[in-house]
Amino acid sequence: MAVLAVLSFGAAGAWLAVRAQQARVAVEALKTDGKVLQSQLEAYDLVAAGQTLAQVREDAQRARGLTSDPVWGAASYVPVLGRDLYAARQVSAVMNDITQSARPLETALPKLRPTGTAGNQGQLDTAAIQDVAEAMPALSAAVSSGAVKVGEIDPGPLRPEVADGVSTLSSALESARGPFADAVPLLQQLPGMLGSDGQKTWIVLLQQDAEARGTGGLVGAFAELKTDQGRMVLSDAESRSALDRGPAIRSSVVPQNLREHYGKDLTEWAGFNASPHFPHTGELAAKGWNERTQQRADFVAGVDQNVVASMLAATGPVKVRGVTIDSSNAANFLSKGVYARWNNPQVVDAVTTELVQAVFGKFSSGEFSMPTLIKSLREPIRERRLLLWANDDEVQARLEQLSISGTIPGDPGPFAMTVINNGGGNKMDAYLQVDTKYDPGTCTNSARVGQIAVTLDNTAPKDGEGLPSYVNVRTDLIQRGFTGRATRDGSNRIVLDIYGPVGSSAVLTQLDGSTVIPVTGLDNNHPVWRLSVPIAAGQTRTVNVVMSTPVVEDDAGQIPVVLNQPMVKPATSSTEPLSACKTSSVVGG
Structure with missing residues (x-):
């Protein structure tokens, strides 16, 4: 009986050694492919990322299979060695769950073309965006659950190479929890914003922070955009003076206590964004637009000079009245340069409007780089420089979970x-x-x-x-x-x-x-x-x-x-x- 036990233990040890070697190979492949995937996503190479994501899933599935058999499980309780085996088992299980949740992205990501072209007028695949949006809640939940499980592993007693892997994964999952969760509400609404269920009207307000207002700055110019089935078309762009001609905004759409504090400023396009709570600005802008045009504004966006600079990073430079404006000088040009070059307020308004037309015109024709846009907008969004309001209670409720709503x-x-x-x-x-x-x-x-x-x-x-x-x-x-x-x-x-x-x-x-x-x-x-x-x-x-x-x-x-x-x-x-x-x-x- 004793001999049988020794033989069994020896056989299990040999089996475990083989499995451990196989697991190490699988984990190394997982680490290598994971780095490739990260670089592809950072470069917004979505076609390649979809293919690599499938490879990462297969790596994780292989590692999970190698570390989930009964012998490995029993060996996890062995002193000293068991800690490393348990950690490998948990990490493999977590990565397997995450990559399985991300499986729909393997086919959806390649459909999100990274760069618009004039041929498709910058059209984005709203069905692919919807697929991504539907996959995100499960992926977000898997990331959060994985972060908890990996966080429970104490890397201290582990061998250095195992401890390093646990710490790296734990840090990556923890940093990803917030962005994944934050992305869900916006992604779920994005197809509708792009007109997947019919044409939408956007009013984009260019705020001049050099003359401060609560949400950023005085509205100097505006653009009217139409989105339909993933296409964006610039319908109009004018200076604020076109709005100043009236009619005045009826401020009754915002609470009485706000009207008492900010007074008649809320009825004027030169001061209606005095409160920092952007939903107030959105409601007032939509009401004013309806009274002016008898049309519904589905979305109101506020942007400032830093957002314009980010957009120019994606479109490349534009020329306005002989001046080349690009991402490096746009913020300074709109804050100070335009006033130094032209001292006539009407000319300043005209130049600002022409700049808005040039930039949004490039987006309408698809002359922009999606990866550059996404990267360059991160900081302006964090600083509340890009703000968004929806004229739909359900959509707005979801947006208010995000900083982009400008909610106080x-x-x-x-x-x-x-x-x-x-x-x-x-x-x-x-x-x-x-x-x-x-x-x-x-x-x-x-x-x-x-x-x-x-x-x-x-x-x-x-x-x-x-x-x-x-x-x-x-x-x-x-x-x-x-x-x-x-x-x-x-x-x-x-x-x-x-x-x-x-x-x-x-x-x-x-x-x-x-x-x-x-x-x-x-x-x-x-x-x-x-x-x-x-x-x-x-x-x-x-x-x-x-x-x-x-x-x-x-x-x-x-x-x-x-x-x-x-x-x-x-x-x-x-x-x-x-x-x-x-x-x-x-x-x-």
Whole structure:
């Protein structure tokens, strides 16, 4: 009996050794093909990626088969060696599950052609996009589940080569969880956005961040696009002056408290995007468009100079009135250069409109590189420079799961946002640097006392020296009867709105250390504290709001949400996690 046991154990050991060698070969093939797949996806070589994805699936399936037999399973409990075997088994199982979930992408990806051509007018295969969208939820779930399983493996006791593989896969899966989950809502709606179920009308607003508004900047020009069965056609492009001729926007589509805070600005195309909550802008734009044209706008998009630069990276340069505009100079051209070259506002509007026509015209004809577009838009999307609203409640609800919706979350919790609206009637916000520091503070019992500190730095040259008149003008002062140098000295007036946590109240507001009384409003449940802040060229001003906020249960350790408004000079912010609340009691006698 003992001899039989020894022979059996020896046979199992030999079998395991053979299997281990085979598994190592399979895992190496998996690693090699995985790197190839990653490079192909980064290069947006979708035809090759589909083929490689099938190979990766076969590699994972082979590795899974080699590590899932009973002998391997039993050996996983052997001291020391068992840890390596268990890790190999788990990793193989995870990769097998993920690649099986991704199997529909093997045929769908090659149909997403990476570059538009004039022959197909830039048409995208909406059926293939739908196939990808349908596969994504299962793939996202597999990635999340795999991340949990691999994360439970302690790499410490493993052999270096095994530990390295576990750590690498764990890191890759963890970093992929968010993007996969975030991609699902947008991918599910993308075929409809591209007109798979009938023609859609898009209104694209070009926001000039040099004259700040809540969602970015003053609308300088707009484009009307039509999408139908994956094709995009530019129907119209004009300067905002075409919209200014009326009719006025009926602001009744947004909440009463918003109308009370922002007033008549919401009825004008020059100020209707004063709130940073882009769904408000979308609703107002759609309502205004309907009143102007008697047509429905299915989607409203907001883009700024950085998005235009990203689009030019995909289309290549365009020439406008003898000036070559490309991805390297577009942001500066739209923020400063166009005003320095032409001092007539009407000409500036015309040039901006011609640039919009040239860029979107290239997209209509398919003269763009899809991989370059996807890569170059990542940063503008992260910075809330590309915003999207849908005139359909179900679609909009899905979009609001994503940052691209420009939504200001309306739920209780630690939150801060500094919002700049230009009050000087100029383009001086191109020189404004904004920094926000949110200190959630400490709490006792049911209240947390914290502070939002905002620093405003006007980096314009002293006395506005060298700035074009159109940029430098203080329209607000001229309207009040001022004349002379004071109306063009590099100064500005900032309408500053500080958004605080839901339910909070300001107990102290200071401007440069002196106590002031802010105008108080409400936007998407958030209290808003407003100050009008004059600022000279080269001056730095600080605003501090000390606030009391109701405690949200179990909020200790939570990282506050601090959002930055898109600006020419990117706004900065900082915060720290919430500390645990203290409880106290008062004993009276």
